[in-house]
Amino acid sequence: MPTLTKLYTMQEASQHNTKDNCWVVIDGKVYDVSTYLDDHPGGDDVLLAATGRDATEDFEEAGHSKTAREEMRALCIGEVDTTSSDIPELEIFPENQPPGYPKKLANLTKQYWAVPVAVVGISVVIGVLYLRKK
Template sequence: MPTITKIFTMQEASQHSSKDDCWIVVDGKVYDVSSYLDEHPGGDDVVLAATGKDATDDFEDAGHSREAMELLETFCIGELDNSSSTAIPELEISSKTSSENYGQKLLDLSKQYWAVPVAVIGISVVVGFIVLRKK
């Protein structure tokens, strides 16, 4: 008889983030570890910090033993729905209206910050004259 696997979204899994109701996501699977929190060798706060996100990296970075991985499988309640995951939104570099004024903005910035290099050169020239005059 085939096992029916429940499919969860990350949003559903992240709603279970308390000590009494704690789900984590590791390697695309959803685990209800609520009953194990008090027994976790690293403390319940470590597990609670991994809720609401994909905890695969956290789980692997902790260096869990094979026994720990097998124990985790006993808490599996389903899989993560990857088809509904939202794509990372594309970053808008500049809008069309601001790209038209890009040259002007660059010119304004160059006018605004001309004083620092001129001051450095001026101070260098003055110190050079003082040093040469003392010799």
């Protein structure tokens, strides 16, 4: 007997966007990651930022391991209903500001702060060592 798959609209999936109730959509599948937020190696803010949209590209760019993909199977609760004609609600932004700019900038600064700090730290160490030799 085949297993019935629950279908969800993107709008329905996007409403589950809190720390206590968090769903993400990856490759057309809906995952309830609420219980996994504290265990996610990238932090819960990465998963919370992925709600409300298709996070497939973000997931693939992060380079998840085979083990991570296997663990996802247990969190899958259904699939996105592609026959639905959901139209997302439009947001109004000032002309000079691109949509989602503050949120994207905040996410980048949270995720990638270590790289510039490491570059500066290594540069200082190399500079000190170079000056000591002279």
